[in-house]
Amino acid sequence: MAGVSELEEMVARLSQDARLDSAGKFTVDLARGLEKLAQLARTYHTRWALFGVQAGVAGKATQMHLSSGLRSESVTLLFPEQLPAQLREPGRFTRFDGQAAEDQDATTLLRQAVQWALAQGSSVNLVVEDTSGGFCLSGKNQHYQIRELPPAPAARVALVRERPHEPWWKNPFGRARNSLALLLECRWRLSFCPVPVKFDGLSLCSGMPYDLPGFPQPLMMEQLHLDARGDIPCLAVAHPRDIPANYYVLGEQQQRRPEWASPAAAVGWLELVYPGRLAVAAGVPQGERFTLGSWWTHDGRPEHVWSDIQDDTLLPAFQGNRCRCRLALYYHARSRDLLYCQRFGILLNPLELTGLQTDAWTVVLADDLLQTDPTGLNPVLNEQLRLRAEAIEEGIRRTQIRLAPRMER
16 A cells, blocks of 8 residues: 555646646635634644544545655545545535534545645645546645546545645654654554554554553453444454453353463453344354354364354454454453543543443443534533433443352352
8 A cells, every 4th residue: 555655756746747627725714714723733633634534434445544754644545446426526625614523424524634634734635536537636725726637446535744844853853753643643543443544554453442541451351242233333343362251151141261272361251242143152163253262172172162243243354353343341440430432433532431430441332423522532421422321331230230240250
């Protein structure tokens, strides 16, 4: 996949070779909107890239790449087929859109990524192309140019933002500082992103909570509520092979992993809640099955514990080690009770579950319909979210009661 340096060269070549379609000034409403965004964009200087990632999740991209170079940073979204018609209309990106909360689609989120990058005073290039053609939108300050592109072999969207100018002796340090800030921000916000994301070749979607700020290693239990439906928001949680437990529980049925099983247990409990679709049994796994562990019996025969997953589980996209999940609970007993909401692939700033008072639970929930503040990083604690938090707290209490006898063994 092309890095930011190759994208810089491609944009420079397009400015010379591609046919100029139109040029002009941004509309008055966009200019005023960028002035209002300027302070927020400078304070949250990595937010433009996160908007780009969210556009990829909303548009069902297959892969996403972030890159940071000496002169610029980029977000590239790869799609399996032709792009949605709305994304191939350059006029949608030359006017302001104040929509910042609900009912967002890929075009709206990509437009916000462009606007937040422009609001920092940077030169921005947006390349949109597929087999039917495309365009390159170049903008800075009040002016823009649109160049037509010929058909391309693949469907992709690339957003390249030039870094603000710095003296030559500061430039290397500025690049390292800005690249590290972007990496650290994306490292935890994209931990559960359902579309694979890489930062200069480094995978950002760990599927585990350990990259969350201040999260300690879990002591007792991890509980995953798996869901294979492909039409609802989801987390990309780590495969149970990566977080094996002593016991696997389906409803009230309990399976114990032998002490000599491979891989060795890492946590005390892992509950797989997958109503009507999950089957746990010993035997040789066949086809696309969800292997939880393997071992040799005393008479030398291999045995496996596996789950039969019938629908999309994100396993192919993540090389067989990510599963769809709507809700994940992590028990660690060393921190506050926190609720992290994921919206279009990025984790929002957490809310505290004040009703639990256990200092033991971290909850991660996928919901693209949450309302947020203008930054898109803080959930609005309205009546709907408050009721959702209360339901989660009650579910955790029931989980603790149900597991108490097992934990005492």
